[in-house]
Amino acid sequence: MANKTQLNEKKLMLLLMLGIVIYACSQGGKQSADSQSAQTTAAQPSDYDPKRGLGKFDKVDVGNTLDAALAQEGKLIADVKCASCHKYTSERLVGPGWSGVTKKHQPAWIMNFITNPDPMIDKDPELQAQLEICLVRMPNQNLSDEDARKILEFMRENDGVN
Structure with missing residues (x-):
């Protein structure tokens, strides 16, 4: 009889814990959806410019020639922050x-x-199509503007700009 009572107590405890987990997950989902909704409404679809994207950069002057030192620094950053997901060739990783x-x-x-990256993925149809292929959103690497500029210069070098 004691064993049956202990088994029932264990079942009850398991059900209680499962209920807590389900409740916690459903609440987290609501908060996440609410904050995502707030992010998405910050920029309306009409605000999206397919030539410049969505963000603080309107125009970036890169010049006609490559800044080799900047590109070299950009490669170092890209090797650490980007190369685990992106190849520098046309091959998808x-x-x-x-x-x-x-x-x-x-x-x-x-x-x-x-x-x-997040607001752009939410607004850009091309990025959304790419997401369907890759199945993973590009994470925000929290790069400074200066580091992003260095990576851009490395990308230019990678594409053959001299």
Whole structure:
């Protein structure tokens, strides 16, 4: 009889713990959805510019020639922050390959995406299509504007700018 009572107590405790977990997860989902909704409403779809993206960079002057020192620093940062998901060729790893990205997108778009990926993914149909292929959102690496500029210069070098 004592064993049956202990078994029932264990079942009850398990059900209670399961209920707490389900409740906690459902509440977290609500908070996450609410904060995501607030983020998404900050910029309306009409605010999105496919040439510059979404963010503080309107125009980034890169000049006609490559800044080799900046590109070298950008490669060091990219090797640490980006290479685990991106190859520098056209081959996809977790995210798409980088080959040709500076020919496809304006410097301001690239800078805005590096420093502000979430709102851009939410608004850009091309990025949303890419997300369906890669299945992983680009995380915000919290890079400074200066580091993002260095990575941009490395991307230009990677695309053959001299």
